[in-house]
Amino acid sequence: MAASAIRLPPASRIERLRAFTPVIVLVVVFAVIGAIAPAFLSIDNLVRIMNASAIPLCLALGATFIILMGSIDLSVEGVVAMGAVLTALLVQNGANANDLGFLAIPLVLLMGAAFGFVNGVVHVKLQIPSFMVTLGMSFIAIGIATVMLAGERVRITDTTFRELALGRVLGIPMGVWVALAATLVAYVIQTRTRLGRWIFAVGGGEDILRLTSVPVGRVRILAFTLAGVFYGLGGILSAAQLGQGHALMGQGRLFTTITAVVVGGTSLMGGQGGVQNTLVGVLIVVGLANGMVLMGVPPYVQTGVQGVLIIAAVALAVDRSRARIIK
């Protein structure tokens, strides 16, 4: 009812604490695992966790912008695969004579942007839910990646390029630095650009925006394009890390990406959360996976524990006073 919606009091102190639920979960997860398996908190292992977080972080950053709008992007796996394959084919490799080295990076990012742009345009102009557009797009991207390699995989022979993921600065893998730089860029976009703020506005109440001059359609298209760039970066890092490219390199990435975003506290309804939450969410998900291995939890139980944790984290973060209808 409109009248009662207006009368809802501003968030109470306890409700405000909810914003910090993901950080609390992160601290608790790390403390508990550290107590059981002290090796978990060793410098070596923390570096390992960081390294394992690099690619999921890049992907989740992109997805964050989409979920902030209340939309969803299922094209992650496809664009990552395209990115990895394209990277492998552009640098010195075992399949063709290309040797672009680091020049491949802007080209692959452009490819990611192109896929995102098409996602956005089809979604906005044809008025198709993002769920279906990006699902179809994922098939298309994986298909193109498969065609490009005729189902084969291609090895990267450019060792300098592979330093992008494997080299170390201050004892920390380059991939981590790249992901951190990406996080910083994403954070600046989110907080300091009009696009970033408008993405929040779209998620906060698209109907209200009709009263303002915010170009909602353009914001949506740009957000999908931006997300595509981040997936492209994830593809580049995957290729550099594994030293190869093939069409199934994105496999399993989609749901961990969305899980990380949501566990970080970004609402699927849109408008709440952000890049900082996603950083926390990725660390929770990756830290937990790493910790379970250290604690000797059989690998097959891990997805189950993750499932329980996701439900718990989201249930804790749901603001029951706000959303009356949950779908």
Next chain:
Amino acid sequence: MSAGGRTAALELVGVDKRFPGVHALKNVSLEVRPGEVVGLIGENGAGKSTLMKILSGVYQPDGGEIRHDGRKVVLRSPIDAAATGIGMVHQEQSLLTNLTVAENIWLGKEKPFLKGRLIDHKAMAAAARRQLEKVQIDIDPTVVTEKLSFAQRQMVELAKVLTLEEEIEGHLVIMLDEPTSVLEQAEIDILFARVRALRDRASFVFVSHRLDEILDLSDRVYVMKDGAVVAEMPSADADTEKLHSLMVGRSRNAEYYKENRQKPYRPEVVMAASGLTLAGAYEGVDFELHAGEVLGIAGVIGSGREELARTLGGLAPATGGTLTVFGRPARLATPGEAVSLGIGYVPRERRVEGIVGFLPVVANITLGNLRAVTRGGLIDHAKERTTAETWVKRLAIKTPTIRTLVMNLSGGNQQKVVLAKWINAGAKIIVLDHPTRGLDVGAKEEVYELVRSITAEGVAVILTSDTLEETIGLSHRIIVMKDKRVTERFEAMPGGKPDQLDLIRHMV
């Protein structure tokens, strides 16, 4: 036209607007002079909100014209209206609660604060602070809007509208749509003080249900009824009773109320409330409802009657007092519980809570008690069809077939479907929450007839209505609420109907 030698800031000349079946605005002319606060009143359905929507660019008039500073303007969208110099402070607030105050104030207008491609948040906050100073409110523009009280948000909305000052040429006109409905008295005082202080910057159109506030703040008042302006006068010449009688129109006689068709109610009590309380909404409400009775609840917005109606429908459980239904204590914690006790709720927001628009007529009619058309636990479609057809015929619901989606029916027929749902579910008590809102005259009369006929069969009705004439005409007894409490009770049996002014006196 000019007044006092000055061009009007905003002028409407012969504005006309029709919707299918409704003549919403009839040749409306109105002017707002620079620095003036103009009050606009009328009952629900009088045309106020259509007028506001035309002024804010949401609707286009079918005839007549709008002039701003003497020049004819065409307002194609809210953005257009704002660029012309007509701003709106919305009743259902238009701030995004997940953005900061400064971001809300400058939403879509961030360009001046870009340094390169980045937003200079400091500059934006500083500029927002300057806007907030105009309304003399001391809040940090970098705070997230969610954390503000409703009164503060209202001020921010006002500050946001005032940003138009620097963008437009000529006079700024600000429309305040029911701005006080979510505010406490102290907050209202502050709002009014600000509006008065801003009169050298802008003119205001002030829409409110509270006549005392209208008189307090406005220089002149326009009264609307049935889509037309029926009176215009300086506030100094008006008082609340005079305005109210202008709003409701000429006094009605027994013929108008169709008193002869109203049957007396029966002695048995079907529902009783004692000290019923919903914290923050209403307190200590007592009443008894008899079989075949229509009990009207009169009161202005904020009197507590709206929430009381929802409580009786099971949508807003009371926090104190006792309620008995057919002699048994009942909590009405959920709509399901209310339905199982034989209570049906006809909601104010018909399209949201009343009908399921994408389902056909037949499914809507049986939704309240689907079990009644089952055999062995399964839906008996033949039985369901017969049931629906019976009700369509009995209530004269105009629909091509019973398989037509309810969304395609007219408002009056949708309302009949909702009523059919409850009568079919065997409801013995029906809560009518603004049952004729948005209906045209003919459809209203059909709903009245329906209410008279179901009460004649022993169904009891709780009625909250948009207009007093409706309340008086349909009710057997009326309780009047004001400021969360029952202030007076009236007998309204045929031949002994109370006067509207008597009710008004206890409402305002």
Next chain:
Amino acid sequence: MNPAVAARLRDVAPILTLILLVLVVGIGSRGFLSPETLLVLAADTSTLFIMAAGITFVILLGGIDLSVQAVASMSSVVMALLLPSLGYGAFPAALAAGALLGLANGLAFTRLRVPSFISSLAVGGIATALALAFSGTRSIPIGEELRHAYLWWITGRMLGIPAEIWLGLIVLAICLFVERYTLFGRWSLAVGAGEPAAVASGVPVALVKLLACVVSATLAAFAGMVLGGRLVAGSPTLANEFLLPAVAAVVVGGTALTGGVGSVWRTLIGALIVSVVRVGMTFLGVDVFVQQIVLGIVLILAVWITIDRAKIPIVK
């Protein structure tokens, strides 16, 4: 165009799309329209359809169930493990395991108020973990005698028609019956089309949502059994790559992701469209690697044609 005509056209768009696709493939490749090919196609579609039929109930409510492929795989493992000891008892056991997971999903959805997208994703994770744990992460083959003794109703033929088609038809009949004749079916539509009005009418909304989750998981478990029977094995990854085509089948059939509009009947058409596109491409000699691309494009186009925008105020 007259809105009534447009609505009518949109209503039949999925089936027209299907017919068009069949004709295109049929003209391009003579062999496609032979009875035997069509029977194989129908049999292949069966598993996809059974799974998609379950999801339909959740999507009708405006939710989503992403746990189905994991639940199906787990059910195949349970069946394969229990067949030697329980015989026919293995089938209800597998179904019950699926139903339990659906119950867990439904409780997280309705009680903990976790969005179904997340709750079902998480329950899918739990199902996978269980499948891996039960199976020791291996594929579990079903022996030849067991297959003859117990799996005849999945792998055999009746009246010359593969048993899977019969199973698909039975599921279709039951689902249509549930949709049309039960309170649950009607209430699902009402909740999806107008939850506030359903609440105000006294519909037990939480119960309906819970039941939909259980139905979806149970049908997923059934699909897992059929698939396990076909492949004569249970495996924790058996139904991988089924989830997204299943969701696509529901949506391509014209059921709206926002809820309230749709039917299992439409899902059947959708599943057939997905299958015809996949199989048809092979018949037309489309490069295996290009098939994914075509499938993606057809999905988007099909949704574009079938979706009813009048019922979705804001497309997200």
